[in-house]
Amino acid sequence: MLKIYGVYKSRATRPLWLAGELGLAFEHVPVLQARKLDDPLAGDAQINTRTPAFLELCPMGVIPAIEDDGLVLFESMAINLYLAKKHGGPLAPTDLREDALMTQWSFFGATEIETNALKISSAAAEGRLESSRDEVEAAARLLKRPFAVLERHFADNDYLVGGRFTVADINLAEIVRYAQAYTPLFDAHPKLKAWLARCQSRAAFKAMWERRLSEPTP
Amino acid sequence: MLKIYGVYKSRATRPLWLAGELGLAFEHVPVLQARKLDDPLAGDAQINTRTPAFLELCPMGVIPAIEDDGLVLFESMAINLYLAKKHGGPLAPTDLREDALMTQWSFFGATEIETNALKISSAAAEGRLESSRDEVEAAARLLKRPFAVLERHFADNDYLVGGRFTVADINLAEIVRYAQAYTPLFDAHPKLKAWLARCQSRAAFKAMWERRLSEPTP
Numbered sequence: 001m002l003k004i005y006g007v008y009k010s011r012a013t014r015p016l017w018l019a020g021e022l023g024l025a026f027e028h029v030p031v032l033q034a035r036k037l038d039d040p041l042a043g044d045a046q047i048n049t050r051t052p053a054f055l056e057l058c059p060m061g062v063i064p065a066i067e068d069d070g071l072v073l074f075e076s077m078a079i080n081l082y083l084a085k086k087h088g089g090p091l092a093p094t095d096l097r098e099d100a101l102m103t104q105w106s107f108f109g110a111t112e113i114e115t116n117a118l119k120i121s122s123a124a125a126e127g128r129l130e131s132s133r134d135e136v137e138a139a140a141r142l143l144k145r146p147f148a149v150l151e152r153h154f155a156d157n158d159y160l161v162g163g164r165f166t167v168a169d170i171n172l173a174e175i176v177r178y179a180q181a182y183t184p185l186f187d188a189h190p191k192l193k194a195w196l197a198r199c200q201s202r203a204a205f206k207a208m209w210e211r212r213l214s215e216p217t218p
Numbered sequence: 219m220l221k222i223y224g225v226y227k228s229r230a231t232r233p234l235w236l237a238g239e240l241g242l243a244f245e246h247v248p249v250l251q252a253r254k255l256d257d258p259l260a261g262d263a264q265i266n267t268r269t270p271a272f273l274e275l276c277p278m279g280v281i282p283a284i285e286d287d288g289l290v291l292f293e294s295m296a297i298n299l300y301l302a303k304k305h306g307g308p309l310a311p312t313d314l315r316e317d318a319l320m321t322q323w324s325f326f327g328a329t330e331i332e333t334n335a336l337k338i339s340s341a342a343a344e345g346r347l348e349s350s351r352d353e354v355e356a357a358a359r360l361l362k363r364p365f366a367v368l369e370r371h372f373a374d375n376d377y378l379v380g381g382r383f384t385v386a387d388i389n390l391a392e393i394v395r396y397a398q399a400y401t402p403l404f405d406a407h408p409k410l411k412a413w414l415a416r417c418q419s420r421a422a423f424k425a426m427w428e429r430r431l432s433e434p435t436p
Contacts, residue, residue, distance in 0.1 A: 059367045060330070071315050075325035082318035097289050100300035103321065107293035110329055112278070149277045 002026040002083075005054070006063030007033075008212035014076040014174045015064050015083065016211075018167060020204035022087050030215075031063050077106040077171050084167035091167045101161045102168035109175035112146040117178035124181035140185050147189050150176075154191035158198065165199070173199040220244040220301075223272070224281030225251075226430035232294040232392045233282050233301065234429075236385060238422035240305050248433075249281050295324040295389050302385035309385045319379045320386035327393035330364040335396035342399035358403050365407050368394075372409035376416070383417070391417040 004019065006012025007030045019026050034050040047054050049061040058065040058074050065074040066083075073079050081103060084092040093099035119139040123132045150172075153160070160168040176196055179185055186193040199205060222237065224230025225248045237244050252268040265272045267279040276283040276292050283292040284301075291297050299321060302310040311317035337357040341350045368390075371378070378386040394414055397403055404411040417423060 059370055060326070060364065071318065073318055073322055075322045075329070078318060078322035078325050081321055082314065085314055085317070096300065096303055099303070100289065100291055100296060103299055104291055104293045104296035107296050107325070107328060108278070110325060111293070111332075114329075115333075146278065152277055 003029055003067040005029045005031045005058070005065045005067075007031065008208070008215045010063050011076045011174075012064035013208060013212060014170060015066060015079050017174070017205055017208045018080050018083055018091070018170050020207050021091055021170070021202070022083065022089070024083070024087065031065075033063065034061065076174075077110055080167050080171055081106065090164050091170075093166070094162065098161050098166075102166060102171075105160045105168045106171040108146065108149075109172040113143060113172075114175045114178070116140075116142045117175060120182045121178035129181060136182055140179070140182050143179060143185060147185065147192055150192045150195075151189040154195045158195070165202070169195075169199050221247055221285040223247045223249045223276070223283045223285075225249065226426070226433045228281050229294045229392070230282035231426060231430060232388060233284060233297050235392070235423055235426045236298050236301055236309070236388050238425050239309060239388070239420070240301065240307070242301070242305065249283075251281065252279065294392075295328055298385050298389055299324065308382050309388075311384070312380065316380050316384075320384060320389075323378045323386045324389040326364065326367075327390040331361060331390075332393045332396070334358075334360045335393060338400045339396035347399060354400055358397070358400055361397060361403060365403065365410055368410045368413075369407040372413045376413070383420070387413075387417050 002019070002024055004012060004015050004026050006015075008016065010033060016028070029047070031051075031054055032048040034048045049055075049058075049063055055061050057067065057072055060074055062074055064076050064079060065072065066079050068083075068086075073082060081099075084102075085099070093102055116139040120129075120136055123129050123136050129136055157163065159165050160172060173196055176192070177200075180196070186196070200209075220237070220242055222230060222233050222244050224233075226234060228251060234246070247265070249269075249272055250266040252266045267273075267276075267281055272283075273279050275285065275290055278292055280292055282294050282297060283290065284297050286301075286304075291300060299317075302320075303317070311320055334357040338347075338354055341347050341354050347354055375381065377383050378390060391414055394410070395418075398414070404414070418427075
C-alpha cells in the first residue's frame, strides 16, 4: 500500500490532499521535521527526518516522501505529478503538452514563489506580521511579478491547465497558500484570490485541512 | 521549428545542451536577461526579457523559454523533461517510475542546490571567491547535505536514473556546475566530481560550452 511520510503540518499536505482527491488508500506515517523535536507530536511520531530508519529510506531527510510498490520518492511536486499520472483521471495530464505545462507550473511555484511566500507564512505563524512588516512587505514586493503572471492567466482560465482542476492546481495552490495571511497581496490580485478559493473549497482540501488542524501543535 | 529563447550565458544552456544531445534542429533567439542591458550583445540580441514582444510570449519574462509547434514553455527543467519525453531515446524516461525519478532529481537540484550554488558561481564570476570567502563557505556548508546525498547515490550508480545518461543528469549537472569553482567541495565528494566530469566530457556539452565561450561578455 502507498505510504506517505510526513506530518500534516509540513509540505506533506500536498500528497495528502492529492490522495484525498484520488480516493487512494494509503498509510500515513507522521514523520516530523527534525527541527521540531520538542513538538508534542514527537512521542507519537516515533520517527523524524533525522532518525536512521527514515534516513535509510530517504537520505535527504526531508518530508514528504512516499513509498509506492518499492519506489521511494521525495520532492513533493514530483510525488504529486507521479501519483496523478499513475492513477489517471481528470487530475492527470491527458497528453505530453499538458504534462509539460503541469510540470512548468510546479517549477514556477517552487522557484518563483515559495521562498518569498514562506517568509510571509513564517511571520504569520509566529504572530509577527506587524512587527516584521518590512520583511513581509519586501517578500510581498518580490511576489508581485509571479502573482501578476497568475492574475493574467486566471483572467482567461479557471484553472492552470486544460480548463479543469488538476495536480498543477494542487501543487501551486499549496505554495501560494503560504502568502495568504498577507491579504493586500490577494486583494490586488482578485482572479488569483478567486482561484485559490476555488481550490480550497474542494472537499478533499477541507478534509485534509481538518486533519491538519486536529494535529497537536508545538 | 523549435525555438529556444535565451543567450548561452544563462540557464538556456540547459535546453541548448539537450538539443545538442538529441540532434534537434532549432532556431536560437539570443534573448538577454534584462539586468544585462549594458551587455555588448544587447545590440545584436534586439530583444531582452523585458521587451514587450518577449513578454507577450512569456509573461514571466524569464529565459530560457521555448516555442514548439505552438506550445510556449518556460522553466528550464520542465522544458528539458518535455523535450526529452517528446523525442524519446535513451535520454527520456522509459516508464512512469523513471519519469518520476527524473522529475524528482530536477526538483532536488532546483530547490536544494541552486540557490547556494549560484552564490558560489556569482562570487567566482566577479573574481571574489577569496574576498567573499565567508559567504562562499557558508553556501558550501549548506551544500554539504545535498552533495552527500549525491555522493552516496554515485557510489553505486554512474548516473542518476536507469544506469544511463539522461535528461536528469543534464538538469542536475547544469545546477551543480554553479558550485564548481569552489574545488574543496568537489574534492570532498569524489564520486560526485567524477559524475560531473562524465557529464561534461560529452560532445554535446563541449559544443554548447564552446558556443557559450564565444558569446561576447559584458
